[in-house]
Amino acid sequence: MTHQIQNFDVKGGPQYGRQNLPKIREALDAAGLDGFIIPHEDEYNNEYLPDYAERLSWxxxxxxxxxxxxxxxxxxxxxxxxxxxxQVKVQVDGKLFDYADLDPGVAGWIREHARKGERIGYDPRLHSPDAMARIQDAADRAGAELVSLDTNLIDRAWDDQPEPPRTPVSVHPVEFAGEDHESKRTRIGDSIKDDGADAAVLTDPTSIAWLLNVRGNDVERSPLPLASVILEADGRVSLFIEPSKLDDEVRSHLGNAVSIRDESEFADGLAELASKTVRVDPGSSSVWVFDTLNAAGAKVQRKADPVALPKACKNAAEVEGSRQAHVRDGAAIVRFLHWLDTEAQSGDVDEITAAQKLEEIRKANPELKDLSFETISGAGPNGAHPHYRVNTDTNLKLEKDSLYLVDSGGQYRDGTTDITRTVPIGQPTAEMRRHFTLVLKGHIALSRVRFPQGITGSQLDALAREPLWAAGLDYDHGTGHGVGSYLGVHEGPQRISKALNAIALKPGMILSNEPGFYLLGSYGIRIENLQVVTEPEEIPGGDRKMLGFETLTMAPIHKGLIDTTLLSPTEMAWLDAYHATVRQRIAPLVDGEVAAWLEEACRPLTGATP
Structure with missing residues (x-):
């Protein structure tokens, strides 16, 4: 996989709508339609889209x-x-488009605004069956007609649309995967059979990459090949992919039990499942998949992707790989944090320069394959937007007596990293230190918790929020997401959030721990480590085994932002122990001024020698 340099040029903007809305309306006329629905999603439900699939942006x-x-x-x-x-008011011309909320979204708009008899087209490959059912109900109520299209209307109008990616697929070695793909196929096939199905359809690229121990470069920041799979209950696989992506090494790796077919044959492959019971995930597969199977006479079993949970529970090799990746990445972060504490204190450094510096430091390690997502580099008020992406129009300087928030990650063959640190530029105020310490208290609580088997992330979420809640504060994002093993930086099915999640946390699951606080117009604070669920252990005097978390991320938390009067002795002991581990693992990888800085950054809050 080739590392892609982060681009900070302004993307999108009102000119897109002004230029392209007339082209879309010409295509509507040609197709005999009154409207067309444009979701963000692509055919594979990717988080990050290939250029050809950026239809909403276009x-x-x-x-x-x-x-x-x-x-x-x-x-x-x-x-x-x-x-x-x-952001939408800056990028989208309000004279051409009305602004509306994603909930109730398209369905709500059609229910309220569609006119009787209007014909509204949609691409069935881009909508989940549940979402389409809501839109169909809204259309029925409005008296409008939904029209399924064989060719996406945007693709007809987009005259210079990029070609779909055709990057080479590579083998993901078993030393990193921890299990060969024959074993995985057999194991998942058995689970399909146990659930009464003959086969499963997989359209999530992360599931396919994990199942077959392959990686690719079709998706930005995620080492994924675009493909679809039919997995039989006996472990045999039909892989639908552009054949030119596969060289002899990959074909040999896949073996005879994996039948390679052109991606254009996917509809035929689904039709061949006639009369069979087929498991399909309505959360990741499109309404087109369901419609094609139903038309063929297959019995469709609506059930979660059978790969998702096994993929989330990392094996020993994957966990150890993640540890090693985090140490490697931690050395880069430490060099960057040292730079922030020294050269970047001038007040002359801006967000783009800081993000480029971090990328430069990471890239110095030849084992880096790519960033795991676009770096969030937020100075002062920009840090108050949790999903901020700096560009040349929004770029701010890291001014004196302000806070700087940086959320970043790397892709390595043995693991995926994701870390957020908040640092002071100049002298922080007492208010900044108080808010930071409340966030830290929640982070520590979620790091230290022990819990019995069967507990979900939703049940743990309040631990990270309680110190903020006690002060009348909160944050409006989830506390933790799953992370893949040299896969996507966001992975399900587990998560830690207020939203109800029925997936119990299991050993080997890697999740983020990232509580935050955001004062709009002033600053943002977030502390994020990745942590892995540990095996259940007995606690002396207890009556059942308990799981817990092992912290994977290795980088200091800035002590200059901590109000120690707000920390308990137990919380201070946790931070001192964490910093001692960081120092032990990272010190051999840095030297000179950086090593001296690390020594001081990891010194215990009590002032004792580590």
């Missing part, structure tokens, strides 16, 4: 990671969630 100018639009002959609307209410 049509509207909006570049956020969640959204949708509907274009009618005489009106249009764009839908975003609360993260993007300010």
């Amino acid at each position: 049509a509207t100018g909006f570049t956020g990671s969640a959204g949708a639009a509907i274009v009618m002959k005489d009106r249009a609307a764009v839908f975003v969630d609360g993260r993007y209410t300010a």
Whole structure:
């Protein structure tokens, strides 16, 4: 996988809608339609999209990671969630598009605004069956007709649309995977059979990459090949992929039990499942998959992707790989934090320079394959936007007596990293230190917790928020997401959040621990480590075994932002022990001024020698 340099040029903007809305309406006329629905999602439900699939951005100018639009002959609307209410007004021309909330979204708009008899097209490959059912109900209520299209209307209008990626697939060695793909296929096939199905359809690229021990470069910041799979209950696989992506080494690796077919044959492969019971995940596969199977006479079993949970529970090799990746990445972070504490204190450094510096330091390690996502580099008020992405228009300097928030990660063959640190530029105020310490208290509580088997992330979420809640404060994002093993930086099915999640935490699951606080117009604070769920252990005097977390991320938490009067002795002991571990593992990898800085950054709060 080739490392892709982060681009800070302004993307999107109102000119996209002005230029392309007329083209879309010409395509509507040619197709005999009154409107077309444009979701953010691509055919594989990817978080990060290949260039050819940036249809929403092309049509509207909006570049956020969640959204949708509907274009009618005489009106249009764009839908975003609360993260993007300010961004959408900058990027999308309000004279051309109405701004609306993603919930109730397209379905709500159609219910309220569609006219009787209007024909509204959609691409069935880009919608989940549940989402489409809501839109169909809304259309029925409005008296409008939904029209399924064989070719996406945006693809017809987009005259210079990039080609789909055709990057080479590579073998992910068993030394990193910890299990060969024959064993995985057999194991997952057995689970499909146990659930009464004959086969499962997989359209999530992360599931396919994990199952077959392959990686690719089709998706930005995620080492994924775009493909689809039919997995039989006996472990045999039909892989639908552009054949030119596979060289002799990969074909030999896949072996005879994996049948390689052109991706254009996927519909035929689904039709061949006629009369069989087929497991399909409505959360990751499109309504087109369900419609194609139903038309063929297959019995569709709506059930979660059978790979998702096994993939989330990392084996010993994957956990050890993550430890090693975090030490390697931690050395880069320490060099960057030293730079922030020295050269970047001048007040002349800006957000882009800081992000480029971090990327330069990471890239010095030849084992880095790519960033795991675009770096969030937020100075002062920009740090108050949790999903902020710096560009040349928003770039601020790291000013004196302010806070700087940096959220970043790397992709290594043995693991994926994701870390957030908040640091002071100049002297922090008492208010900054208080807010930071409340966030730290929640972070420590979620790091230290022990819990019985069967507990979900939703049940643990309040631990990270309680210190903030006690002060009348909160944050509006989840506390933790799953992380892949040289896969996506965001992985399910587990998570830690207020939202109900029924997936129990299991040994080997890697999750983030990232409580925060955001004072709009002033600063943002977030502390994020990755941690892995440990094996259940007996506690002396207890009556059942308990799971816990092992922290993987290795980088100091800035002591200059801590109000120690707000920490308990137990919390201080946790931080001192964590810093002692960071010092032990990272010190051999740095020298000179950086080593001296690390020594001081990891010195116990009590002042004793580590």
